[in-house]
Amino acid sequence: MPPNPTSDLPVHHAVIAYFWAPWHLRRMPGTTPEDRMARAIWCRDHCATLAGRWLLLGFALWMIQISPLGFVFVIGGWPVLGLLFPVTFMVGIAHLVAQLVAQKKAGPPKIDPPVDRDED
Template identity: 80%
Template sequence: MPPTPKSDLPLHHALIAYFWAPWHLRRIPGTGPEGRRARAVWCRDHCATLAGRWILFGFALWMIQISPLGFLFAVGGWPLLGLFFLVAFMVGIGHLAAQLVAQKKVGPPKIDPPVDRDED
């Protein structure tokens, strides 16, 4: 995927890129087996980070909901941020599942051999 400077992205694209793996996967060229493999490698390497962002976002929503300010986000007895927490948590788990499936398809990442260091 060609590097895109962040200054060229509008705000909504930057937010989508920060949270959604499909946005990145659509930008990887190729429709054949090599394109599918490139997408799987990217997902193996990055989907866990995106999942962590979603889970932390959901946790922040939950903390706000159970704080003393939580009553501001309750409509008709329904805790709105608590419901959004569930959605964010499920999307995070979905990204983790995608990372596991991609790792099963392309294997674990290659690890560089250890390098001797000088103790100078």
């Protein structure tokens, strides 16, 4: 089995890699047009997943804040988790916009042609 390059990362890098597209894109070369196209293809294929993670995080924060446990996260009359919801929502939307821009640059993903199935 080939070594996993992300298994040697510290924990905070693993969390950043789980949520942020710019973290991945900074590690990819971007000097030649082929490299920029590879970055656009990567973003087209993965930014929607990262956006979903941000939106799910925001939803979870909001649900915790409005639950009976939410009073624990009120500091000075400000619902802390409720205030983080718009931030996570905007970051998720930003990832969706990045995915759409990358798809405009790289084109739609390649779809494999249909394969005949044997009914045996």
